[in-house]
Structures are given as C-alpha cells and as structure tokens.
Amino acid sequence: MSAPTKTFKHVNYLWDDAKAAQLKGDEVALLLYRSNILGADLRITNYGGGNTSCKTMEKDPLTGKEVEVMWIKGSGGDIGTLTRSGLAGLYNDKLRSLENVYRGLEFEDEMVALFNHCIYDLDSKAPSIDTPLHGFLPFKHIDHLHPDAAIAIAASKDGEQITKDLFKGQISWVPWQRPGFDLGLQLKQSLADNPGIRGIMLGGHGLFTWGDTAYDCYINSLEVIDMASEYLEQNYGKTRPVFGGQILESLSPEKRKDQAAQLAPVLRGLASSYDRMVGHFTDDEKVLQFANSKDLERLAPLGTSCPDHFLRTKIRPLVLDLPKDADLSDKAAIKKQLEPYFQAYREMYAKYYNEHKRSNSPAMRDPNPVVIIWPGVGMFSFAKNKQTTRVASEFYINAINVMRGAEAISEYVALPLQEAFDIEYWLLEEAKLQRMPKEQPMSRKVALITGSAGGIGKAIADKLAAEGACVVITDIDEDRAAAANKTYKRDVSTYAKMDVTNPESIKVAFKKACLEFGGVDVIVNSAGLAISKSITDTSEQDYDLLMDVLTKGQFLVSQAGVDILRAQGLGGDIVNIVSKNALVSGPNNVVYGSAKAAQAHMSRLLAAELGPEKIRVNVVNPDAVIEGSKIWEGKWAEGRAKAYGVTVEELPAFYAKRTLLNEIIGTVDIANAVFAFTGGLLSKSTGNILNVDGGVAAAFVR
Template identity: 70%
Template sequence: MSIVTDFKHVNYLWNDEDAARLEGDEVALLIYRSNLLGADLRLTNYGGGNTSCKTIEKDPLTGAETEVMWIKGSGGDIGTLKRSGLAGLYVERLRNLENVYRGVEHEDEMVELFNHCIYDLKSKAPSIDTPLHGFLPFKHIDHLHPDAAIAIAAAKDGKKITEELFGGTIGWVDWQRPGFDLGLQLRRCLEENPGIRGIMLGSHGLFTWGDTAYQCYVNSLEVIEACARFLEENYGKKGLVFGGQRIESANPEKRRQQAAAIAPVLRGFCSSERHMAGHFTDDVRVLEFINSRDLDRLAPMGTSCPDHFLRTKISPLVLNLEPDADLSDVQLLKEKLSPAFEAYRKMYAEYYESCKHENSPAIRDSNPVVILYPGIGMFTFSKDKQTARVAAEFYTNAINVMKGAEAISEYTSLPRQEAFDIEYWLLEEAKLQRMPKPKPLSGRIALVTGSAGGIGKAIAKKFIEEGACVVINDNDAGRLETAKTDFASHYGKDAFAAVLLDVTDTTKISAAFDEAALAFGGVDIVVNCAGLSISKPIEEHTEKDWDILYDVLVKGQFLVTQKGVEVMRKQALGGDVLNIVSKNALVSGPNNAGYGSAKAAQLHLSRLNAAELGKDGIRVNVVNPDAVISDSKIWESGWAEGRAKAYGVTVAELPAYYAKRTLLNKIILPEDIANACFAFVGGLMDKSTGNVLNVDGGVAMAFVR
C-alpha cells in the first residue's frame, strides 16, 4: 500500500512549532497527539479510544532506570486529555501479570491487579484497555474507533477486505471483549505478522503505532484515510445506499416544527423511571438512514463497536409516523405511541432475561435511548444533555459504519449475548457505581424569563449548578449575547440554550418553548422573572406606563405559564411554575399604583394557577423579593430615582436604606432569590403549592399571615 500524504477524510492538525516546544517530553507529546486525534470525531468519539506512550524513568525505590507506560485513565476523553488524566504503570510488572492470569473466565480479576503496577501515585484508575497497550512493544500507540475502519471491521468479510486493502500490513484479531486476554491476542498477532503497521479488531476498532508521537499520529491518519477512500470508491457499486430512499424528508422548517411538537411527548415516555434530558438532530447522515428502505432491516440489528453500543442501547425505537403527521391532538398521539414504547420495554426485558448471568446487575432503565422519526430526525434521551448528545453522536457513527459495511460487504452487529455482556459487564457496573450521585436537578429542564441579568441570571446559574439545563432569554439582544458568553465559559454548551424572548409576544413565547423542546426535550420548571418597574405619583402615571406594567408583569406571566403548562401536560411528569413577584404585592406605598397593583395581580394569578394545575402535578409557588439592586435592569430606568424621591434619600443611599428598614438589617442579593427558588424545586418541597416565600430581610408589613 502506498503512503497517503494528502488527507481528504481526516484532519491533519499537527503543528511542527507547537510540537517542537514539547520536544524531549514524550508524555507532553502524547497529550498533544491525543488532543489532536480527539478533535476529529471521524477518528473517535467523546470518551472513545485510548492512547499511550512508553518512557524510561527512574524507579523511586531503586534509582534504576525502568520502563513506564503512560495511558489514558479510565473514563477519560482523548480530546480533552490532560496529564492528570493519565495512568502511569511499570511495564515489566504489567507484563508479569501474565504469570498469575487464570484464563478468560477470570480475566476481570486482573483489573484490580493493575493497581499493583502503578508507577505514578497520582495516576487515574487504569482502564480495561491497559494490557492491550502494555503487551505491544511500541513506544507510541493509538487505539481509535474511526467510522471508516469499523465499517470494515464490522463487515461480514472484514478480515479478507483488510488483507486485500492493506496487502498484509494490517493484522486482524477477531471480536473479543476488551480485557487481559485481548492484550495477549494483539501480541500474538504481531508475533505472527512481524512488520505490520497496525491491527484491526473485528467489530471494534483499530490499533496503530509508531516510534515517535508524530510517526504514530501520521500512521493512524494514513490507515484511516485509506479505509475511508476505499469506502468512498465503493459507494454505489452494490446499488443504492441503504437500498435507496423510501420517503422524502420534510423541509427543514417542518422538521423543526414536528420535532418540537413531539419531543415533550417522547420525553415523557422515556422518563417513566427518571427525568431524562433530550437531544434532537436532523443531520443529513441521519436522514439518509432513517428515510431508507433498509431502515427496518438494519435498525433492529443495533451497533457493533462496544463504545457505540454502551451509549445507544441494544437497538433504537423507530416511530411509525408519517413526516407530516398531525401531532396537535396530544391524547391521540400518546395512544398511538404508547404500544410502541410498551413493546420496546418488553423487548428489552426479554433481552435481559434471556442473556443475564447469576451475578448480573439488576435490569436498568428499559426505555429507548435512540428514537428515529423517519423524515424528521433522531431524538436521544439520557440522564443529562451531554450524555444524550454523545449518544446521538455515537449512533451517527453507527450509521456511518452500517453505510460503509453495506457498501463493501454486509453489515454485522454484535451478537445479543456479547452485547449484553458488554452492557451488564460487572466492571462497567462498578464504574457506574463510582460515579457521583446525581445532582438534585439532574435531568430537569428550566426556562427562566429575563435571565440575561439580575435575579433571572442568578436563578439560571443556580439551577445549572444543581444539575438542570436552562433556557436563558431576554428581550435585549446585546444583553443576551453577553450572558451567553458568560454561561458558555462557566458551564459549557450542554448546560444552556439561549433565545430572544418578549413575554408579551405569543409567537416569541412559542418559539422559546420550541427551543426548549429541540435543545433538551421539553421543560419542567418555568420561572416568570422578566419585569420592569415604574415609580411615579398617580398624577404623573400615564396610560402607557400602566399598559406596559400589566403587559409585561401580568399578561406576560399568564402567557408564559400557559405555554409552559401545555408542554408539561405533554410530558405528564408534573412540573413547577415559580413566579418572582415582590413585597409590593402585599405592602402599600407611595408613588407605586401601577407597579404595586400589577404585582398584586401576579400574586393572585399564582394562587389561581396553583388551584387549577394541582390535578396535573404542576406546583405553582411565589418568591417575593424586595430591593434587589445588584445587576438589576429595573435600576437602569427611573425606578431608583423614583423610590429614592419617595423615601427622601439619594440613589446611593438606597441599598442601606432598604437594609435598615428590614428586621434582619440585610441587603438582598440576586443569589438569595435563586436559593429560594431552588428550595421550591430541589426535591424537598414536592408536596407544596400555592405558597409565598418572602426574601426581603424581614418586612413585617409583607407577612402573609
């Protein structure tokens, strides 16, 4: 095989200047190479694959030189790998474990013995792939899951294709679950095929290597590029891709409309055991597959690569709906979909019962992770947004694999027993048990109006910190952009979505909830926080002042709640509506006729909604702040001047004035209101509705009772 120098199907990202600065530090070069590989999802997915290097270090006990292997630790991701994410092990000790190895049926016990081989006491826990790298002699090794290579590895005659494509320079090892014995199989393959540049693992992935980080990197790219070019050359030779298209996709706008309409219903079904977060994609690769004639044949087969399977489950659920189906009758839609979900859960339970071992962990959530809607797109649901998004990425990779395998041969998936043994592997279960306990709002979705600043922003941040996904919004585009930058830097892209929202505009309100459905699957918590303040004597109060106060505060609260309740009813998971009102809803004061009466209307509207929505399991509660000045937009208007004039103080004296008039003599901050909101939705007050919680430092006149 000729060496590939012009890359079309992979990204060549190596920078000689960057690498030169790391010269002499093989571990730093390992991390550099790993990050480059992980930056291209065509090479490996998030958390997938593994990389390593071997160095000569001084033994801290003897002072003698010893060989050490540095490898990505358990649960890491090569794209974001740092030195702290590596495990460092004595190579000789690792290889000496062969002396106590008792065979495949006992190989799980070897993982605990890896700890006796640790050189670097700051190591991450070594992964199951450790012996796969340890028994190969090369200085730098990549184990990747590229779609192009797995397509060949998952083909019915993949071994023959590999031999012909690479002319014997790439070895082959049949499918075997990762572990100690697979490491021995790789060593045996190399011994039987000296001089090869890599090894293909049946249904699994690719091993490549080099004497330097750069040689290893280029070797990996060249092999993957060759696989991808081979697939490209063969597309269409056997006939239409996936048997041709059975249906046409809806147009992009219609796809979004249908997806937004159905996502909360799907989320409700998928959340029968715990709240799930969702993800939607109508990527062209997904549409090509789900619209095809071969969908019904290939989808039930499931995936081949273990990394794909672990995140996507045994198979997807395919919806029997036309792309232009009328989704407006929610009850009728649920009646149509319910049998499909019941059948999926039954299938999964039978799969578990037929494959389980005496020591298998208990059956897990039997709902689908991947849901395919022909003509519209793919939905994925999992414990949080990142996991749902990654599941979608992995299933897209599985589609790529099926497409490639079908183009050159015939796609084969993991046998069900092998798939079960991966999914319910005791080592995987132990990894799950070590994961941190879910945060109180994990899997919950919140929409907080007016959340680009002040109280709303503090609430949104608090909810994200407690595990929720949040739709932030504002009617000020510049303010929203600033907030997006802030949230992205602190929480990352999976924690929030952002949308312009005017709470007096029903079209924009619908668009905001559609964004919640498309980004996360629906909504569980609605916080009505958007507001403004106008303080004037009655003779100066204009009709325009009155209308905008009631439009934003009262009508806005009503309209946002109305739409939020519609989504919550689709999910049938209950929910929370929190209304940020004010001490002024209860306390009479001068120069406050419009604002104070609008706040009183908000408060009673909350009571009315609580009385009506209890039957749906939707709680409606109120937080009454007072004098929250920090980062509040209302102080940009004439409100501060008006209140200062009413109380006979200067604007600068207002914070101290407000604090001194309270029983606790405390200045109220946005974070205080956020904490009160969390108290309502954090799980300890699930049986409380129609309540008012004052957060005002103690204003006796505002006591409810």
C-alpha cells in the same frame, strides 16, 4: 510505512509543528497533544472511545534504576479532552509479568484489580480495561481508535479479507473478543505472527496503530483511516444504492424542526417512565439518509457492533411508525398512539435481558429506548443529562456510518446478542456506574427563565445550572441573552430572544427548549420592569406597559409552559418572581404594586388549577434587589429615592435598615429561594409565597 503526508481527504490533519516543538522532550505532553487533536475529529474516534498511550524511561523512586513506564488514558476518560490528571502511569514490566498469574478468559475481571499493583504514578487515574492491549505491544506510541471507516470494515462479513487486500498485509486481523487481558496477549501474538506490520484491526471493534514518535504514530493513524475511508467512498452506490435507496422524502428543514419540537415533550414523557430524561434532536443528513431508507427496517433491529456504541445507545433504536407530517396538535391523542411502541420496546428489552442474563448479572436497567428515529424528520435521544444524550446521538450516527460502509463493501454484521449483553452488563462496567458521584438536585431538569440575561434572572439561571439543571436563557435583548449564554459550559444552556408580551416570541423560545433539551420542567417568570409615579403622573401607556410585561407576560409564558408540562406528564414547577409590593402598600406605586398583586394572585389560582397534574406554582417576593438590576439603573431608582426622601446612593442602606434583619438583599438570595422550591425539598408545596426581603413586617403573609 509510507512517507508521511500532510494531505488527507477524509480526516483532518491538525498537527501544529510550532506547538509540538514547544513540547519536544516531554513525551507525555506530546501524547496528550496527539490525543486531543485525534479526539477533535469525530470521524477518527467518538467521545470517550478508544485509547492512546506512550512509553517512557523513568527513574524508579525505590531503586533509582531506569524503568519503562507506560502512560495511558485512564478509565472513563476521553482522548479529545484528556489531561495529565486523566492518565494512568504503570510499570510496564510489572504489567507484562501479570501473564504469569493470568488464569484464563473466565477470570478476566480479576486482572483489572491487579493493574493497581503495577502503578508507577501515585496520582494515576484508574487503569482501563484496555491497559494490557497497549502494554503487550512494544511500540513507544500507540493509538487505539474507533474510526467509523475502520469499524465499517471490521464489522463487515468479509472484513478480514478486505483488511488483507486493502492494506496489502500491513494490517493484521484479530477476531472479535471482548477487551481484556487475553485480547492483549492476542495482539502480542498477532504482531509476532506478522512482523513489520503497521497496525491491527480488531474484528467488530476498532483499530490499533503505532509509531516511534508521537508524530509518526499520528501520521500512521491518519493514513490508515484515510485509506479505509477512501475505499468506502469508492464503493458507495457501486453495487446497490446506499441503504437500498430512499423510500421517503424528508420534510423541509424548518418543518422538521416544527414537528420535532412538538413531539419532543411527548417522547420525553414516554421515555421517562423509569426516570426523568433530558433530550436531544438532530436532523443530520446522515441520519435522514438512514431513516428514510429501504434498509432501515432490516438494519435498525440488528443493533450496533462497536461496544462503545451500544453502551450509550442501547442495543437498538426505537423506530416510530408515525407519518412525518402527522397532526400533533392533540398531544394526548399522540401520546396514546405512541404508548404501544414504547411498551413493545420495554418488553423487547426485558426479553433481551432475561434471555441473556448470567447468575451474577446486575439488575435490569431502564428498559426505555435511548435513540428514537422518526423517518422524514430526524432522530431523538434521551439520557440522564444533555452531554450524555448528545453523545448517545453522536454514537448512533457513528453506528449509522458503520452500517453504511459495511453494507457498501460487504454485509453488516452486528455483535451477537450474548456478547452485547455481556458487555452492557459487565460487572466492571456496573462497578464503574456505582462509583459515579451522586446526581445533583437539579440533574435531569430543564429550566426556562425569563429576563435571565442579567440581574435576578441570571442569578437564578446560575444557581439552577450549578445544581445540575439545563437552563434556557431568554431576554428581550438577544445580544445580552447570547452573551449570558456564553458564560456556561457546553451542554448546560441555550438561549432565545423572548418578548413576554408576544405569544409568537414565547413560542419560539419554548421551541428552542424542546429541540435542545426535549422539553422543560421549571418555568421561572423573572422578566420585569418598574415605573414609580404618583397616580397623577402615571400615564395610560405606563399602565399598559406594566400590566403587559408583568401580568400578561407571566400569564402568556405560564400558559405556553403548561402545554409542554402537560405533554410530558412529569409534573413540574412554575416559580413567579413577584415583589414585596404585592403585599405592601407603598407610595407612588399604584400600577406597579397592582400588577405585582395580580401576579401573586394569578399564582395562587394556577396552583389550585394545576395541582392535580403535579405542577407546582409558587411565588418568591424580593424587595429592593438593586445589584445587577436594569430596573434600578433609571427612573425607578430616582422615583423610589424621591418617595422616601433619600438619595439614590442611599437606597441600599435605607432598604436594609427598614428590615427586621437589617440586611441588603442580593440576587443570589432570590436564586436560592427559587432553588428551595425546585430542588426537591419542597416537592409537596404549592401555592406558597416566600418573602426574601430581610424581614418586612408589613409584608408578612399571615
């Protein structure tokens, strides 16, 4: 092995000596550290892909003797975010002894259940299918990674010879085989046949590297990947242009986003014929290089090579035959134009399933495409939630990188379709899917909430996000919206500045929703303000402001949202946060109350108009929600206190005492009401008003 270096051209060296020194003596902690920094670089491995392990000597709690324990990433984990709870700890001697009961390739699946008999750490994650691949190699620290550069070599027609020549015999080659117990035995044999090697290339699959320490293993992995990357770099364009050259020029970045935002809801609707999907869009330069190339037509149908790729992206993408600058103003016409492409894809997938299924194969899954390429514009992906669809997009970019590299040095070779099918419909993979927790009520839905940087709007966003929705935070104060957005985890939210009285501002916010999530399912009109004055004191400016923000704002946002809901064709919800004042005549409230009444009646009218399209429109009427509300920070509170002859400080208790339930209303109460309308239990209700006011008899609707 060559001397370690900290300078790499194609990968990031992230090892921090000071941090590692704090972990000295704890090999498992060092394993986790190494794993996390490897997973932080998508050129090294993709999300959820690959595996890492270490072996330690531990005291057997039953015998008191020292035994070798292998710690390895458990099933379904991701090395970039791996923690101790995500590891499986196994007696390595017991794992190796399973060779005595192994009955051959046709009995691979039964071995996975036997891994559980080798568990040392009773808090272990379920061992993954890769477990024996690490167990049969004697090294203390092992990395099994999926670097694009290595897979490009592994997925090329001349990959074995290239591996031998490039690494001068220091990396051996094991031909493609599905991961499992037998592959572990093959790695063991390859090491025996090639003593002193520093790694093993798995044909079409990935790379194994190792070291005596966590650091040695890390450096070995980086060096091998960097060598493979440099080899590819030197060969790009050497014998022919990358991907055969560009035959199409991309639109400008802003025009790409405009086109993508317009088309995304149509694609989302078409891709959701089996189940509702959440979208993602990228116009990464690597995607565009592939999408605009001469070789797109030849390479895209071949499918991917690495199993981790097509498990998330399906066997191949759908390529749109649509001009990059197509007029998308007539969404119904565009949908009609694209429907045949989706139908052809579904038929292709059904044919793939029927021609390769086994007698015990699980039922065919959703036949719609996951990845959709639009030459000149970019790439869309659709899956059950934002994280899954983003990761699918990243995986297909990995696949593009692999094809790009393989074509530069040799010829790209995809997995045979039967091999691909056997992995996609592997019974163990199906069992993993069946073990996944039940989806949340708002899963697969996207909610845009106006005025959601604080108060009622933020509480609504919090509730819907907690129930599984993706949320779009909008507010007239962009800084507040950005701050609110930071309170959510990645893949849950995005934000946009929105002035509900400005159609262009509204358009920009919905464009953001379409680019980030593919569209929108729930629109909550929560933005508002309040002015409490007598008719004598109310100015024309007060009147215009209230009517613009409350009534006109609700109309403009709903109008823009309906365009997207119609383009998707999936139905949807509009929930308008109105007020008890829409139903009750209160003092010094003439314009605010009138605007709220207009909001309520507009909701009824829209419910009648949009019902045939399965778009539900409902109203939540709060009363006196003082908590977190900017409305109550200024003159409104003073005005209401004056109207009722109490102090501002006495208002919450005053409002509670006048209700039948004697309750103070909080923002979470309003959020719960919105969830009641949108969470599925009231999917056959529209045109309703739900009062959340503690019980104000004068506000009873009937």
